[in-house]
Amino acid sequence: MAEVGDSLARLSVDQSSAQFVEWFSAADGTRLSTKIQLKDLSAEGAGRGAVAEEVIAEDEELFAVPRPLVLMTSTSSIPPSVLEPLAESGSWPPLIVTIIYEYLRRESSPWYPYFRVLPTTFDTLMFWNEAELAELQAGAVRDKIGKSEAEEAWKETIVPIMLQHPELFPVPGTTASDRAAELIKLAHMAGSLIMAYAFDIDRDEDDDRPQDGGSEDEFQEDDEDEPLKGMVPFADMLNADADRNNARLFQEENYLIMKATKPIAAGELIFNDYGPLPRSDLLRMYGYVTDNYAKYDVVEFSHDLILEVAGKKHDRNNKVWLKREEQLDELGVLDDGYSIPRPDSTATKLEDIIPGQVHMLLRALCAHEQDETPKKPKESVSVQEAALLQSVLTKRLSEYSTTYSQDQTTLQSLQSGDNVIPKGCNARRFAMALQVRMGEKEILRQLITFCQQHIEQKSAETATAKRGRSDEISQQARATKRRK
Numbered sequence: 001m002a003e004v005g006d007s008l009a010r011l012s013v014d015q016s017s018a019q020f021v022e023w024f025s026a027a028d029g030t031r032l033s034t035k036i037q038l039k040d041l042s043a044e045g046a047g048r049g050a051v052a053e054e055v056i057a058e059d060e061e062l063f064a065v066p067r068p069l070v071l072m073t074s075t076s077s078i079p080p081s082v083l084e085p086l087a088e089s090g091s092w093p094p095l096i097v098t099i100i101y102e103y104l105r106r107e108s109s110p111w112y113p114y115f116r117v118l119p120t121t122f123d124t125l126m127f128w129n130e131a132e133l134a135e136l137q138a139g140a141v142r143d144k145i146g147k148s149e150a151e152e153a154w155k156e157t158i159v160p161i162m163l164q165h166p167e168l169f170p171v172p173g174t175t176a177s178d179r180a181a182e183l184i185k186l187a188h189m190a191g192s193l194i195m196a197y198a199f200d201i202d203r204d205e206d207d208d209r210p211q212d213g214g215s216e217d218e219f220q221e222d223d224e225d226e227p228l229k230g231m232v233p234f235a236d237m238l239n240a241d242a243d244r245n246n247a248r249l250f251q252e253e254n255y256l257i258m259k260a261t262k263p264i265a266a267g268e269l270i271f272n273d274y275g276p277l278p279r280s281d282l283l284r285m286y287g288y289v290t291d292n293y294a295k296y297d298v299v300e301f302s303h304d305l306i307l308e309v310a311g312k313k314h315d316r317n318n319k320v321w322l323k324r325e326e327q328l329d330e331l332g333v334l335d336d337g338y339s340i341p342r343p344d345s346t347a348t349k350l351e352d353i354i355p356g357q358v359h360m361l362l363r364a365l366c367a368h369e370q371d372e373t374p375k376k377p378k379e380s381v382s383v384q385e386a387a388l389l390q391s392v393l394t395k396r397l398s399e400y401s402t403t404y405s406q407d408q409t410t411l412q413s414l415q416s417g418d419n420v421i422p423k424g425c426n427a428r429r430f431a432m433a434l435q436v437r438m439g440e441k442e443i444l445r446q447l448i449t450f451c452q453q454h455i456e457q458k459s460a461e462t463a464t465a466k467r468g469r470s471d472e473i474s475q476q477a478r479a480t481k482r483r484k
């Protein structure tokens with residue numbers, strides 16, 4: 001990326017912000033409240049962000065973006081014929097190509113000042129080296145990165161298209177292989193921009209056609225279930241916060257409008273919200289973590305792991321189980337993996353925590369052989385089901401290479417300024433990986449405790465019930481003896 005990234009003039013955050021605001025304000029149809037300002041928040045570890053200069057009322061408009069200013073395949077001047085081969089590929093590949101096209105146009109692109117405030121390097125997991133990824137340990141998020149799969153797909157789809165149009169995609173390189181490598185780097189940049197900054201855009205008949213009056217673009221007939229993606233200038237300047245979010249993007253016929261969702265005091269930061277994302281996905285998609293999203297953390301385990309612990313993974317000759325598995329699949333219960341969220345403060349029972357899908361799978365795995373039809377779980381979790389879940393969670397916890405206590409010690413050393421950064425790791429990335437894996441281990445430990453307490457309680461209730469039945473039988477026997 002250095003060759004292409006260096007082509008854009010380097011400006012300070014304040015300079016690039018000022019030029020961006022000037023460009024945005026001058027664009028046809030835009031509206032921008034005088035009550036907000038873009039500021040350099042790097043001293044607070046937040047990069048650029050929007051701040052309220054004056055008191056803002058609930059529902060007050062912060063800014064409005066006309067749809068033609070949204071960077072999409074339909075608003076770009078990229079020739080529709082370039083995107084036609086990607087008509088069946090969904091929203092991402094054509095938008096990646098479009099972003100690369102506009103980025104390489106530099107000053108000729110209408111979005112040039114916009115690109116100057118967007119990053120070209122990222123801390124998302126796609127850009128981590130192997131040493132850094134290893135610090136996530138057994139975190140399931142590693143399987144979601146898909147870097148090699150993405151690159152292979154790009155080599156077969158978007159890269160050949162861009163190589164066929166060197167006049168539209170001028171990148172350094174004396175050979176096709178060199179140019180393809182540069183285009184892959186640019187695809188990573190564009191894909192990361194979409195991942196971190198793009199919004200889902202409502203489909204609209206008028207907006208989904210080329211803006212130059214040409215014939216309808218084949219790409220617009222892609223999967224209607226997949227939302228269109230678009231880069232919305234200014235909307236992506238807002239930082240996100242799970243607790244302090246106070247603004248939201250609303251879509252109208254001709255505009256995308258950011259409005260305050262609650263009163264905002266003067267000097268207060270303006271936040272959007274990414275939704276209930278666990279910190280592992282926050283790191284994967286946006287390249288940072290924050291304790292404000294810790295409440296959304298989850299633990300994940302694969303279908304194969306639960307089958308292995310239940311003794312069913314290699315039991316492929318068990319016709320009863322295979323039939324039950326088929327029925328579970330028809331009911332939509334089976335998946336490649338399952339997740340259990342962090343228990344909230346109101347959870348007091350195991351039943352409060354286990355998702356219905358997981359509970360139904362546990363019940364099917366623990367059912368007697370003669371019970372061929374999967375049954376919806378009752379409210380109560382049986383001792384056998386809780387024991388199976390505990391075994392799965394314990395096995396999952398053992399897959400991490402360090403314990404939670406060891407991680408606590410490492411975190412304390414890190415906070416004290418000790419040099420505990422593993423070789424080959426960036427300090428910030430190591431700290432984020434540590435936070436993510438500690439969150440996952442913390443939940444696993446909590447869930448295991450819930451299972452243990454549930455088993456103890458149910459066992460005690462069963463023992464009490466047995467004693468009660470035994471006492472009742474004894475009383476009946478004594479009464480019968482007296483009658484005799």
